[in-house]
Amino acid sequence: MNVSTSEKILDVAESLVVAGGYNGFSYADISDAVGIRKASIHHHFPTKAELVEVLxxxxxxxxVSGLKALGEQVTNPAKQLEAYLGYWQSCILDASQPFCVCAMLASEMQMLPEEVAAHVRAHFRNLAIWVRSVLEAGVEQGLFSLSAPPEQEAEILIASVHGAMLSARALGKPDVFSAIVSPQLARLMTPR
Amino acid sequence: MNVSTSEKILDVAESLVVAGGYNGFSYADISDAVGIRKASIHHHFPTKAELVEVLxxxxxxxxVSGLKALGEQVTNPAKQLEAYLGYWQSCILDASQPFCVCAMLASEMQMLPEEVAAHVRAHFRNLAIWVRSVLEAGVEQGLFSLSAPPEQEAEILIASVHGAMLSARALGKPDVFSAIVSPQLARLMTPR
DNA sequence: AATTACCTACCTATTAGTAGGATGGCATTC
DNA sequence: GAATGCCATCCTACTAATAGGTAGGTAATT
Incomplete structure (x- = not known):
């Protein structure tokens, strides 16, 4: 319960970004949701760009730490991928966070302040590195059979996840997400 | 050269939507680009929602008519898919239209006027129907071997395309698009 | 005494949208 | 064929609301 005001601001801002992107929310929206004056938000985050940067x-x-913890908790690469995809599936199904913040901002890339854009790029790179390493570990253990280099397979899986989020949102059907993502995962695990 | 003012407005608005989505542009932006006063845009399109609706x-x-024409011009289903994907690939490579208007708006779905949202949904449905029918025709001709029902395979391909657009934009690397999409197409065409 | 967190009150720029006037082409009427 | 009225297009000039952001003050901690 004892969550600081700046955390509350970040939480609200994050859900607003998920809903409508960088240009889809204002300090007034945060003000309403948190129950604090606009000026007070500026005290914590002088500019909108800085707020989104911190966010x-x-x-x-x-x-990063979530995926790292997953790696320590679950050793089976197949289960690791399942957990990652399952995380998003449940977020989308219960509508708690029906979109990735970075995927949202990626679509607005051209209008974002450079510092914000840099963070988005970094997330995409991090994610690709993680998925790639999981795929490589899985191949080594004979769990996956890839039809393309792991780097490329990682990009494909990430694109499927984000594309599935888009389709689910566009059609207003949360279950579309797993209809797209599950076969992609199954394909990797299919023994040759 | 003799293109009407309202067409010019729509052209400019379309490229602005591609760049930054519904909330990422204003009548002032259009005004600057077209060389016409803001009020004159309201003469052609009373409200922003109506403008985007017409757009x-x-x-x-x-x-729809592009895909239909493609169907009449190219009979081979494999070549049809190639043409569809190649269209986007070249748009992204030469940066002429580096994103699908509907994919862009799909991410903002929750904040869109209902009429606009309906058009976005319709596009996703149309596209799925088209891809599905192409896949079915291809299967019948022994060109494709699907590992899931055609409906689902269509959704997967569409998600890959949109996800690939996102990744290419996020990373600022246009060639990421075909790195993701080409293997997906190849996979469908792989003989059993 | 200084700092933190919040406030009221304000600022300027921009937003979508409106009111009403000027221009100019086109069809109807005489 | 000239005068008529009409209507589409575009304009200047405005509006109210909202945007992000600032100035300066108060009250409680440290």
């Missing part, structure tokens, strides 16, 4: 920093950091 | 109508209609 992204937190998001990317959380993703 | 989307045009876009979706163009897509």
């Amino acid at each position: 992204l920093d937190r998001y990317v950091q959380r993703a | 989307l109508d045009r876009y979706v209609q163009r897509a």
Whole structure:
């Protein structure tokens, strides 16, 4: 319960970004949701760009440590991928966070302040590195059979995840997400 | 050269939507690009929602007739898919239209006026139907071997395309698009 | 005494949108 | 064929609301 105001601001801002992107929310929206005056938000985050930068920093950091923790907790690469995809599936199904913050911002890339854009790029690279390493470990253990280099297979899987989010959102059907993603995972695990 | 003002407005608005989405542009931006006063844009399109609605109508209609023309011109289903993917690949490579208007708006779905959202949904459905029918024709001719029902394979391909657009934009590397999409197409065409 | 967190009150620029006037082409009427 | 009225296009000039951001003050901690 004892969560600081700046955390509350970041939480609200994050969900607003997920809903409508960088240009889809204002300090007034945050003000309403948090129950604090606009000027007070500026006290914590002088500019909108800085706010989103911190928000992204937190998001990317959380993703990194989340995936790292997953790696320590679950050793089977196949189960690791399942957990990653399952995470998003449940977020989308219960509508708690029906879109990746970075995927959202990626679509607005051309209009983002450079510092924000850099964070988005970093997330995409981090994610690709993680998926790639999981795929490589899985191949080594004979769990996956890839039809392309692991680097490329990683990009394909990531694109499928983001594309599936888009389709699910566009059609207003959360279950579309797993209909797209599950076969992609199954394909990797199919024994040759 | 003799293109009407309202066409110019729609052209400019379309490229602005591609760049930054619904909330990423204003009548002032259009005004600057077209060389006409803001009020004159309101003469052609009373509200922003109506403007984007007409824009989307045009876009979706163009897509439908484009795909239909493709079907009449190219009979081989494999070549049809290649042409569809190649279209986007060249758009992204030469940066002429580095994103699908509907994919862009799909990410903002939650904040869109309902009429606009309906058009976006329609495009996703149309596209799925087209891809599905091409896949079915290809299977019948022994060109494709699907590992999931054609409906699902269509959704997968569409998600890959949109996800690939996102990744290419996020990373600032246009060639990422075909690195993701080509193997997906190859996979469908792989003989059993 | 200084700092943190919040406030009221304000600022300027921009947003979508409106009111009403000027221009100019086109069809109807005389 | 000239005068008529009409209507589409575009304009200047405005509006109210909202955008991101600032100035300066208060009250409680440190």
